[in-house]
Amino acid sequence: xxxxxxxxxxxxxxxxxxxxxxxxxxxRPAPAWLERVGPLTAPVAFAALGAxxxxxxxxxxxxxxxxxxxxxxxxGVVARRTRSTSWAVATGMVTLWAGVALVAYGG
Amino acid sequence: xxxxxxxPAAPGHASTAPRSTPAEGVxxxxxxxxxxxxxxxxxxxxxxxxxFGLVIGVTVAEAGVPHLAxxxxxxxxxxxxxxxxxxxxxxxxASAAVVVASVAxxxxxxxxxGAALAPHWRGTSWWWRVLAGYLLIDPSFAVGSQSYDGSxxxxxxxxHYLGGALVLWAGWLxxxxxxxxxGAVLPSAxxxxxxxxLYIVALxxxxxxxxxxxxxxxxxTVTAVGASLLPLHLGPAVGMMAGLLAGSIVLxxxx
Numbered sequence: 001x002x003x004x005x006x007x008x009x010x011x012x013x014x015x016x017x018x019x020x021x022x023x024x025x026x027x028r029p030a031p032a033w034l035e036r037v038g039p040l041t042a043p044v045a046f047a048a049l050g051a052x053x054x055x056x057x058x059x060x061x062x063x064x065x066x067x068x069x070x071x072x073x074x075x076g077v078v079a080r081r082t083r084s085t086s087w088a089v090a091t092g093m094v095t096l097w098a099g100v101a102l103v104a105y106g107g
Numbered sequence: 108x109x110x111x112x113x114x115p116a117a118p119g120h121a122s123t124a125p126r127s128t129p130a131e132g133v134x135x136x137x138x139x140x141x142x143x144x145x146x147x148x149x150x151x152x153x154x155x156x157x158x159f160g161l162v163i164g165v166t167v168a169e170a171g172v173p174h175l176a177x178x179x180x181x182x183x184x185x186x187x188x189x190x191x192x193x194x195x196x197x198x199x200x201a202s203a204a205v206v207v208a209s210v211a212x213x214x215x216x217x218x219x220x221g222a223a224l225a226p227h228w229r230g231t232s233w234w235w236r237v238l239a240g241y242l243l244i245d246p247s248f249a250v251g252s253q254s255y256d257g258s259x260x261x262x263x264x265x266x267h268y269l270g271g272a273l274v275l276w277a278g279w280l281x282x283x284x285x286x287x288x289x290g291a292v293l294p295s296a297x298x299x300x301x302x303x304x305l306y307i308v309a310l311x312x313x314x315x316x317x318x319x320x321x322x323x324x325x326x327x328t329v330t331a332v333g334a335s336l337l338p339l340h341l342g343p344a345v346g347m348m349a350g351l352l353a354g355s356i357v358l359x360x361x362x
Contacts, residue, residue: 001203003172003173003176003197004173004176005203006193006197006203006206006207007176007177007179007180007183007184007193007197008183009203009206009207010180010183010184010189010193010206010207010210011179011180011183011184013207013210013211013214014183014184014185014186014189014210014211014214014217015241017211017214017215017217017218017221018214018217018218018221018240018241018243019221019236019237019240019241020218020221021218021219021221021222021225022221022222022224022225022228022236022239022240023225023236033355034215034218034219034222035219036355036358036359037215037351037354037355037358038215038216038219039216039320040319040320040323040350040351040354040355040358041212041213041215041216041347041351042188042213042216042310042314043310043311043314043315043320043323043324044323044324044327044346044347044350044351044354045188045192045209045212045213045327045343045347046188046307046310046311046314046324047311047323047324047325047327047328047331047346047350048327048328048330048331048342048343048344048345048346048347048350049191049192049195049209049307049331049343050304050307050308050311050328051327051328051329051331051332051342051343051346052195052331052332052335052342052343052346053195053303053304053307054304055331055332055335055342056199056335068301068304071301071305072304072305072308075305075308075309076308076309076312078309079308079309079312079313080312083313084309085158085159085306085309085310085313086158088305088306088308088309088312089158089162089302089305089306089309092301092305092308092309093298093301093302093305096298096301096305097297097298100298
């Protein structure tokens with residue numbers, strides 16, 4: 001299946017998710033289970049996707065994985081302390097570059 | 108709701124068009140003010156999500172996904188986190204089913220937003236509901252919550268929502284396009300593909316506020332790592348389902 005087809009299907013799925021509740025639930029409340037699980041979906045999705053991305057980097061060996069894990073740790077701590085995604089990404093990237101340079105220098 | 112109040116007079120027809128009454132003039136001015144108020148309410152939120160849009164654009168450029176197709180997620184899916192996931196999965200050659208399922212799971216919350224605002228859109232035309240629903244995403248829901256807080260009439264609330272939602276839409280397409288353009292010319296040695304995962308890690312950390320979220324996120328992370336050996340790049344989807352199940356159980360026990 002081509003990339004364009006997948007992109008279009010993803011767009012249609014999202015449009016349905018947006019419009020079906022507007023059409024169907026405009027006269028009745030959302031089901032209880034949906035109300036309960038709804039706030040969890042985004043963090044859970046982010047966690048699974050982040051873990052999957054980082055695991056994928058393991059295929060590149062320790063030279064790629066170790067700097068990335070260090071960057072993730074720094075980004076997590078900075079996000080916790082500053083409540084800022086921008087600072088987290090910035091410090092994480094600096095850590096990653098430093099880690100890659102150290103690994104290259106050491107290797 | 109109609110668009111005529113916002114539509115400019117056709118050139119050359121000014122002399123033949125019926126003059127608007129003072130009441131209509133006030134009505135039109137109030138509609139324009141509500142629209143611009145919505146735009147103004149959205150600007151800080153747009154500034155907040157703009158870096159994320161740039162990240163997504165850069166990720167498209169770095170992931171090996173056709174640039175136009177990757178950028179088109181901005182108007183077809185129009186949901187940053189789902190776009191980021193889709194780009195990562197497409198770049199990793201995941202199957203179509205996994206990409207679409209992941210996007211759908213991530214965007215479930217948007218369905219909740221639609222359910223929350225739907226009562227305010229009763230009695231409007233079908234095309235208004237389609238447009239308003241299509242434009243619904245976290246920042247537009249935030250502005251929409253202000254729009255329909257009861258401080259203005261339904262017609263003005265619609266204008267307020269539309270002003271904010273449209274400026275967000277235009278801004279989002281612009282910043283993601285900029286990211287694709289900039290990302291395509293940057294060297295791979297910068298490892299900009301890591302911006303996406305780092306941003307996601309920060310979002311996860313910021314979102315963990317309750318025990319249920321903590322449990323759900325932990326289970327999703329561990330399961331996704333464990334399931335990374337599954338075929339078709341099913342790891343994220345399995346992790347999400349496990350995390351939602353675990354979080355749901357905690358919520359039920361603590362309720």
